[in-house]
Amino acid sequence: MPTLPSYDQIPYEGHALPDTHPDTLATLGRLLGVATAPPEACRVLELGAAAGGNLIPMAVGLPGSEFLGVELGAEQARRGQALIESLGLTNVRLLHQDILDLDGNGGAFDYILVHGVWSWVPEAVREHILHLCARLLSPTGIAYVSYNVLPGWRSRSMLRDMLLYRTRGAATAGERLGQARALLDLLAAGLAEDPRPEGQVLRRELEYLRQARPSYLYHEYLEETNAPELFGDFLARAARHRLGYLADTQLHTMFASTLGPAAQAVVAGVEPQAEQEQVMDFLTLRPFRRTMLVRSEVAPDLDIDLDRLYGFGLYADLTPVGPPILDRVEAQTYGSAAGGSFQVEQPLTKALLAKLAAVYPNALPLADLLGDGAPATETETCLTEVFNLYASQALRLTARSATWPTTVSERPRATALARAQAAAGEGHAATARHRSLGLDALSGMLLTLLDGTRDRAALAAELVAAVIAEPELAAGLSGDLEAAVPANLDRLLWVYAREGLLEA
Numbered sequence: 001m002p003t004l005p006s007y008d009q010i011p012y013e014g015h016a017l018p019d020t021h022p023d024t025l026a027t028l029g030r031l032l033g034v035a036t037a038p039p040e041a042c043r044v045l046e047l048g049a050a051a052g053g054n055l056i057p058m059a060v061g062l063p064g065s066e067f068l069g070v071e072l073g074a075e076q077a078r079r080g081q082a083l084i085e086s087l088g089l090t091n092v093r094l095l096h097q098d099i100l101d102l103d104g105n106g107g108a109f110d111y112i113l114v115h116g117v118w119s120w121v122p123e124a125v126r127e128h129i130l131h132l133c134a135r136l137l138s139p140t141g142i143a144y145v146s147y148n149v150l151p152g153w154r155s156r157s158m159l160r161d162m163l164l165y166r167t168r169g170a171a172t173a174g175e176r177l178g179q180a181r182a183l184l185d186l187l188a189a190g191l192a193e194d195p196r197p198e199g200q201v202l203r204r205e206l207e208y209l210r211q212a213r214p215s216y217l218y219h220e221y222l223e224e225t226n227a228p229e230l231f232g233d234f235l236a237r238a239a240r241h242r243l244g245y246l247a248d249t250q251l252h253t254m255f256a257s258t259l260g261p262a263a264q265a266v267v268a269g270v271e272p273q274a275e276q277e278q279v280m281d282f283l284t285l286r287p288f289r290r291t292m293l294v295r296s297e298v299a300p301d302l303d304i305d306l307d308r309l310y311g312f313g314l315y316a317d318l319t320p321v322g323p324p325i326l327d328r329v330e331a332q333t334y335g336s337a338a339g340g341s342f343q344v345e346q347p348l349t350k351a352l353l354a355k356l357a358a359v360y361p362n363a364l365p366l367a368d369l370l371g372d373g374a375p376a377t378e379t380e381t382c383l384t385e386v387f388n389l390y391a392s393q394a395l396r397l398t399a400r401s402a403t404w405p406t407t408v409s410e411r412p413r414a415t416a417l418a419r420a421q422a423a424a425g426e427g428h429a430a431t432a433r434h435r436s437l438g439l440d441a442l443s444g445m446l447l448t449l450l451d452g453t454r455d456r457a458a459l460a461a462e463l464v465a466a467v468i469a470e471p472e473l474a475a476g477l478s479g480d481l482e483a484a485v486p487a488n489l490d491r492l493l494w495v496y497a498r499e500g501l502l503e504a
């Protein structure tokens with residue numbers, strides 16, 4: 001049976017990736033004037049889908065859409081297909097197959113996802129990926145491809161060179177990983193007091209890598225193939241397959257204004273947009289890109305008309321830092337759950353964010369959020385602020401109509417997917433808005449208990465018993481267990497409701 005032995009031995013930890021979700025791609029496409037397929041009725045293909053950690057949650061959330069994943073690692077494909085069957089899903093399949101063997105006869109797809117694959121497969125596979133995109137993309141379809149870029153990835157490849165050298169003689173994937181970790185520790189110790197700029201650069205890379213998940217360390221730094229390339233070269237290859245650049249899913253990275261006045265002045269005269277972004281890659285030493293491609297006949301409208309925002313629902317989970325200043329135009333910082341921080345000035349925008357935070361993860365249409373009493377100039381400034389928040393992914397747009405309960409019922413019941421992910425013990429679950437929620441041992445255990453049969457008292461009793469049996473489960477709790485566990489239980493149930501993991 002064909003497989004990729006390194007992925008059998010060290011499976012890739014697949015997470016929900018919001019940038020690849022059809023809702024993200026559909027709304028961004030529409031904002032740029034492309035009539036994209038509705039996320040609730042579309043066809044999605046993922047190439048190199050691992051065990052479906054990204055694809056399966058999408059299929060659960062979009063039952064009217066059809067999903068196909070292709071994965072060469074036999075063990076990952078088997079695990080993914082087993083999860084699909086155990087959840088009884090009929091709108092998603094995970095094929096154990098080589099991308100190279102796909103002939104492009106499966107009908108058109110509205111979204112083709114290629115995340116974490118492009119730079120890490122041999123040249124023939126890369127070429128075939130573009131061939132498949134060109135052949136299978138529907139007329140207004142979007143292909144999402146992520147990849148390592150030059151010159152920025154060169155600062156990472158220094159460590160890759162060292163790790164590949166050190167692990168040459170290892171017999172197994174596990175042994176290579178062990179040797180790699182030992183070298184990282186050794187380098188960190190040796191560079192601890194190095195005052196030179198080179199030492200600082202290496203220390204920063206080491207810090208990043210020593211905290212990385214083992215599967216990332218292995219498949220990014222120790223696999224045979226890792227071929228970063230220039231953004232411009234990637235686009236030239238895509239153009240040979242009649243595929244054109246639509247946008248980066250990290251929209252703010254397309255605007256030179258985010259780099260400060262000096263860089264903005266340098267980039268200002270550069271045309272077209274793609275060349276401007278190439279220069280921005282030089283200035284920022286960006287190491288990674290998430291590129292959206294469309295058929296070359298599709299002409300995106302980069303001059304974004306902000307009135308298009310009225311065509312979407314908005315959702316956001318931002319909290320004002322410090323006392324809210326709602327009655328006047330004054331800068332206020334907002335924080336996101338992921339640790340980001342964003343500035344807003346307009347009272348209209350602040351009121352809008354408060355309304356969105358109250359209903360998260362649900363969305364509200366822009367027209368309802370703004371009402372019709374505000375003067376045109378204020379509305380205009382508010383739209384600009386909303387767009388800036390959207391470009392930074394602090395606020396998101398949706399073309400979906402789904403809603404989730406925001407309260408916790410008497411006997412809470414988590415979604416079957418969340419319980420299955422918690423039971424698998426991978427330390428994360430996909431949220432309703434397709435983010436990855438980290439789970440420690442106790443919060444994972446709680447999710448598995450939420451099957452609708454237990455009330456709060458029963459849940460607290462089971463958690464206390466579990467903590468007594470396994471004291472390490474209480475690592476994050478302080479004080480008296482009998483009080484700490486119920487308080488933690490309430491907090492976790494609130495988080496699960498807020499992330500759309502609980503059923504009505």
Ligand SMILES: C[S@@+](CC[C@H](N)C(=O)[O-])C[C@H]1O[C@@H](n2cnc3c(N)ncnc32)[C@H](O)[C@@H]1O
Pocket residue numbers: 004007012013014015017047048049050051053054070071072073076097098099100114115116117121125219
């Ligand atoms: C780094 S993982 C990314 C997984 C997934 N796209 C994600 O982001 O969660 C790359 C995946 O591509 C798969 N892969 C590599 N070469 C392949 C090929 N020729 N055909 C199918 N899958 C392949 C690997 O087995 C691995 O599971």
